[in-house]
Amino acid sequence: MAGRPAEPEVIWSRPERAARGPRPAYTRAEIAAVAVRIADADGLDAVSMRRVAGELGCGTMSLYNYVPRKEDLYELMVDLVAEEHELPERPTGDWRADLTALAHRSRAMMRRHPWMSRLMSSAYGFSPNTIKFLEFSLWCLDPLDLPYGRKVELVAMVNGVVTTYVANEIQTAERTRSLPWPAEREHEIRTAYLEKEIATGRYPRLAAALAEDSGPVDMEAVFDRALSRVLDSFGGG
Structure with missing residues (x-):
């Protein structure tokens, strides 16, 4: 139905790559690593989908195919850093x-x-x-x-x-x-x-x-x- 809000989703429930089709150009870990590097250097407010996409060398809309929301990007960042334990x-x-x-x-x-x-x-x-x-x-x-x-x-x-x-x-x-x-x-x-x-x-x-x-x-x-x-x-x- 038009105008119906999207169902809530946890990014970890989404497969990182589709069963068919070309191999993704970037992994979630690579995307998270770029975002973490930006945050470490310039603070969390400096992390934006546009800047992460720019440092990856892709378009902002292309990044949304990997990370649907900025909150998902934050979650990827937290998970990557948590690996340091x-x-x-x-x-x-x-x-x-x-x-x-x-x-x-x-x-x-x-x-x-x-x-x-x-x-x-x-x-x-x-x-x-x-x-x-x-x-x-x-x-x-x-x-x-x-x-x-x-x-x-x-x-x-x-x-x-x-x-x-x-x-x-x-x-x-x-x-x-x-x-x-x-x-x-x-x-x-x-x-x-x-x-x-x-x-x-x-x-x-x-x-x-x-x-x-x-x-x-x-x-x-x-x-x-x-x-x-x-x-x-x-x-x-």
């Missing part, structure tokens, strides 16, 4: 250590691809390589006596901690790069303002907290503590 052959049997190791690998991967923090959601979480990652994460939790629903919740919370920390790191770095003066000067300006406000006596608890300041915050230690607390809440310390 390089999962071990099997868990060690220490679920806390295994999940902690996965979290650190995920953090390193997201640092290599800063745009990933914007796409880390269930909308792009069920591609072949992300499903493998989820299955392995649940395998790591075999020793933990919890229903699978709670285990999935734990994996999601760990991934949430990783995504939140990396997103904050990226935003902080981007803001620092955009400053019209050195980052040290920005720190001095904000510190002076805060000290002036503290001196009013209206913020005694904040003043006490700052009085205990022992120097620069070790963000790696903060990350490990946050991760450990999530794990503690599911299985004890």
